[in-house]
Amino acid sequence: MDQLFTATGFDDPGSGPLYLQLQRRIAEAIASGRLSPGSSLPAERDMAAMTGLSRVTIRNAIQALVASGQLVQRRGSGTFVAQKVERLEQALSLLTSFTEDMSRRGKSVDSQWISRMIGAPAPEEVMALGLGADEHVVRLERVRRSDGLPLAIERASLPTTVLPDPGLVEGSLYLTLDTLGMRPVRAVQRISAANLGPRDAELLGVSPGVAGLRIERIGYLATGRVVEFTRSLYRGDAYDFAVELKLAPEGQAK
Template structure:
């Protein structure tokens, strides 16, 4: 069985009960990088056979690592490594780009382009962006990273007259637009929890069935025109969205 766990050596390892030795073997594999965030463990029966131990022993070791948060069980999928990742907070009171967010935290923002170009708009894009006639839409799909760690999947659509050449974007869409004198002044955002599709979990490096924060944004220019519509899927294990709320005026008693 091909595995980063040298299970055939477990019986000869010193260090207490078998379940403790198995637990430490898994912890060491995660700490050394042989098992990475999102990697699946072999099935419990396969571990038991390879290590020549009982499934009860395997279950006890895995149960403890699940309680500690190092592993997670996904019903119907298996057991996966969930090595802790740095959590980031994004205030909802400011309209900033992903690149600005990461730079403010002292991190290096990056992008992996999934697709970009000019396309015929969907019905939703036509309506939301106010497109008319034969106008096309500039659409960009990217995997966003922070210090090379996958953080979010992002799709953004803009009218083609605002972004006639999507290939000109380097790191930041907003900086590219600013060079052309285009700048959003306000935006509406809708946030919801979603389950990621299999392809999305692979791109983000998270276990199958993982949840994400879906952030849908409509940004406006000073004229009131819609500048962009976007949807981003943020890893829920790495990102917190934070809102600051003010206290309203106290209600007056009714006569």
């Protein structure tokens, strides 16, 4: 690493701005394996001393690599080479749980629980779940991991008439609901882009501000009863969502 952060090689005016030269140098070291996933980079002041570049130049190069997902910064710990993440394609036409989806791929699944509680519903929960004024909700908040890698933060709200005890959910929420005869058979799902805030980024092991996907799902029984209101945040570098499109029936095309 000492050879990577030297003052040599930054004296060619035709190679572009200094921060861009440093950015390329680090990116090439990551691509070639000289900097392996999980490796820590020297502190900003140490890189400045080793390369002879200003701390502003160092900071600009590092921030560009953080924004591209090649580096990750952790408060109080430093800057690290990001772990390589296998991109997963998720079909939007199937109503499956995270556990079921990962199991089909042959991957292990576990959860880092943040909270499991019962409380009075917030206004958006009342609207989404169609609750009465005196009803309560179970709230489940956890980080979903596959093969030890955090991929999503899941925040689910369910009426206590559907799930009376949050402690019943240990692994798959849908498996638990299935045993209770309350598994949804259809859902409305909305997906939007999001930039991860500091808390969510820390839970997912990425840098604050990186791209993510916000998914809001409302699940229904066959009777039309709403049983689930789940808001999830997925790592943007790990997921591609795919949906099959078909030609509209003749007479409906516009």
